[in-house]
Each structure stands twice: as structure tokens, then as C-alpha cells.
Amino acid sequence: MTFATLGLIEPLLRALETLGYQTPTPVQAQAIPAVLAGRDLMAAAQTGTGKTGGFALPLLQLLTMEGPKVASNSVRALVLVPTRELAEQVHESIRQYAEHLPLSTYAVYGGVSINPQMMKMRKGVDVLVATPGRLLDLYRQKAIKFNQLQTLILDEADRMLDLGFSEELRDIYRALPKKRQTLLFSATFSDAIRALGEQMLDNPLSIEVSPRNVAASSVKQWVIPVDKKRKPELFLHLLRTQHWKQVLVFAKTRNGVDELVGKLQGLGINADGIHGDKPQATRQRALDRFKASDVQILVATDVAARGLDIEDLPLVVNFDLPIVAEDYIHRIGRTGRAGQKGEAISLVCADEVNMLSAIEMLTRQTLPRHEEQDFEPEHRVPETDASGQVIKKPKKPKKPKTSGGGGKRNLGKWVDSGEAAPAEPSVKPVRKVPVFNTGPRKRKP
Structure with a gap:
């Protein structure tokens, strides 16, 4: 059909x-x-x-x-x-x-x-x-x-x-x-x-109808919290330290694809990108080169990657989380096929917490998190769970007031503080007020 x-x-x-x-x-x-x-x-x-x-x-x-x-x-x-x-x-x-x-x-x-x-x-x-x-x-x-x-x-x-x-x-x-x-x-x-x-x-x-299989059990999934502005730097760090040989990277926008590909190519890394603005022939050529391992990194939007079929793809990286949670399933479904093991890593910033929550509710699991050393985010990504809830950071308790009404006081000391108030509290002497001449003013000659 x-x-x-x-x-x-x-x-x-x-x-x-x-x-x-x-x-x-x-x-x-x-x-x-x-x-x-x-x-x-x-x-x-x-x-x-x-x-x-x-x-x-x-x-x-x-x-x-x-x-x-x-x-x-x-x-x-x-x-x-x-x-x-x-x-x-x-x-x-x-x-x-x-x-x-x-x-x-x-x-x-x-x-x-x-x-x-x-x-x-x-x-x-x-x-x-x-x-x-x-x-x-x-x-x-x-x-x-x-x-x-x-x-x-x-x-x-x-x-x-x-x-x-x-x-x-x-x-x-x-x-x-x-x-x-x-x-x-x-x-x-x-x-x-x-x-x-x-x-x-x-x-x-x-x-x-029954829900379709949302994620292959052979795909290992996890999240790396990071500030948005440091995502490119973190991706390069992981690329070098993990020695990735073939990576399919998903970005949310066409501009995001072009920017990341430009950064990678500027560093001499063999990368290409596909998105809806590129002619079909150009997209197919990039895909063929990626399948043949002539291109190490392929950066794509969700639209361009629909129907993408690559045998033995080891790794998918979500540079940006998708707006639509179902697209996450399409993305990570590119790896771990036919019983093969695969990995799906998501670089998540604080702005994407609602998208992360929607994905976890869809997949019915809380994705494990791993902070990369030297890339810990300044803007914390709130905790989430598989019910689709964003767990807010608990507020700090208010400090008790040290002054104000509401109790008996004796010159600044609370009587009920456990300390005995002095019987005759010392009082600073008041400065002597000068005497002013209040008589009629004399006119100058």
C-alpha cells in the first residue's frame, strides 16, 4: 500500500x-x-x-x-x-x-x-x-x-x-x-x-493500533549535557579522543548543517552535508561517498535523511535534538540494524530540555547522562524522566531574617534566643548639643 x-x-x-x-x-x-x-x-x-x-x-x-x-x-x-x-x-x-x-x-x-x-x-x-x-x-x-x-x-x-x-x-x-x-x-x-x-x-x-517498535535494543543511547555555544568544540573533542571512523550527525536546521560542515572542513576533516536546499543529485553524491567511506562525517537534517539506509553504521550523533520526538526514532534507527550494535549520542543544552523530555516519554526510558570533563555546562540541563516530566531544580531554603518585627526584643537581642538579656543594657552617651544664640539678631553697622 x-x-x-x-x-x-x-x-x-x-x-x-x-x-x-x-x-x-x-x-x-x-x-x-x-x-x-x-x-x-x-x-x-x-x-x-x-x-x-x-x-x-x-x-x-x-x-x-x-x-x-x-x-x-x-x-x-x-x-x-x-x-x-x-x-x-x-x-x-x-x-x-x-x-x-x-x-x-x-x-x-x-x-x-x-x-x-x-x-x-x-x-x-x-x-x-x-x-x-x-x-x-x-x-x-x-x-x-x-x-x-x-x-x-x-x-x-x-x-x-x-x-x-x-x-x-x-x-x-x-x-x-x-x-x-x-x-x-x-x-x-x-x-x-x-x-x-x-x-x-x-x-x-x-x-x-499498537505502537511501533520505538528503538532497537541493540542501540546504546546516552546524553552529554553541554552549553549550546560549546557543542562544536565538544564534537571535535569527541571525534579526536574516541577515534570515530564513520559518523552520521543530525542538525536541526539547514544553516546548522552548513556551519558544522564548514568548521570540520576548515580543520581538514573529511565531511559533507545534505539538506533540503541542495539538489537531489548533490545529496545523492554525498550519500554515496559516505556509504563508500570516502567521507568520514555526514551532517544531515531530518528531511534529507529520510529513508537513509547504510549498512553497519556504528554511530549516530544528535548535534541538535529534533523538534518532533518521533524523528529521534528515525535518526537512531540508522544504526544498530539487523542485530548489529550501534551507538546514539545526543549533545543536549538547557534550551532542549523539553525536547529531551518528549523523547524520553516516547521511548519510555530515561536516557543516561554523562558529563564530559572540561565541558561541564554552566547552564544546567534540568533532570527529566520517562513520564515526560521536567524535574525542576529545588529552590534553596530562605535564610532566616535577623531583624524585623514579630517577637520580643531587648535592644537588638532576641529574648527567646536562649541568652540572658542584660539587666541594665549599656547605652552610648548622647553627644552634647551646642547652645545657639536665640536672641534678636544684631544688625551690622
């Missing part, structure tokens, strides 16, 4: 080809035809199953083929997610899928100023990704209208309930038009989720 056989239009197929996606996942194979047919959908699908593509691809096609142009302050499709981090990830995926479509996408969430979001909404948005709280804030300030809404998607609905968004979801439900398509995605079908589905969905198709 291919994406073309599912009935997707050419612009979407072109975007998928650019991203390197060739075969639909089980949830995509079941969800895409149902959504295109206009069915409501209730899917039990965990992170890592390709569920975002399962609802985003048919949604974008329906918005392109049907309905009027979006009006001011209006939205045509609404994707509700529980957290800011997930909003950014889902929006980035949708933006990539919509690369060749005349549709606008945007994400709104709390923790940032609402004013730029209100300004953005004035033009209207075809696909809006939102957290429940910020969406209601915008709605109550009349920055968003729902009269054009065609589709509602609840992504990770179980987490929204776990985080206490039940009341917000009810308020949003009341504000939406009754005639719409609704898609609900949850890790499991709990009683609470089924009750939510009965309230919001109309005769939905039910889908249940």
Missing part, C-alpha cells in the same frame, strides 16, 4: 516524498480513507504510530478541496492538544505537509503574550493548533470565531483529561457548531475517554 492508493492529492504526495515517507503506518492506512469519507473517528493510538499524519493529511486535503476561503478571525479546522510542546510539534508537522497547499496554519498556547496571537488571528487561519486554555482566552476576547469550523481534532485526549481540562473542553464544545467532523485520538480507550467520545462524536469509526 502507498499514500497514492489512499487517494491523497498530488501536492500532499509531493510533500510526503520530500519528507521521505513512502509507506503509510497502520493507523494512517485506516484513518486517512475514513476521514476523507467524512466519518467521525475515535482512535486509540500512542505517540510513535504516525497518528499526526493520520489526521493531518486527509484534513488538509478536505480543506483544499471543499469549503469557502477562511474569513477574518475564523478557523476552518481546530486541533486541540494538551501542552505547548505538543502544539509546536503538531503544528510543525502540519506545516510540512501543507508545504504545497494554499492553506494557512498557526499554533496558539499559553506562557507567551496573547497580543501577537490576536493580531495573527485577524486574517483568519485554516488550521489552528491550540491548547484549551489559550483558545478560550482568545475566544472570550472575541479574537476567534467558530462559525466556519468544519473539523475538530482532539489529539492526546487522555492527557488533556489527566491535566484537568475537562471543564475547558466542555466550554469549547458548547461554542462549536453542531454540524462538524470530529476526530479523537487517545493512547487508550478509558471510561472517561469513551464518555467524552459519546458526547462529542457522531457514530464514529473506532480504530485501535
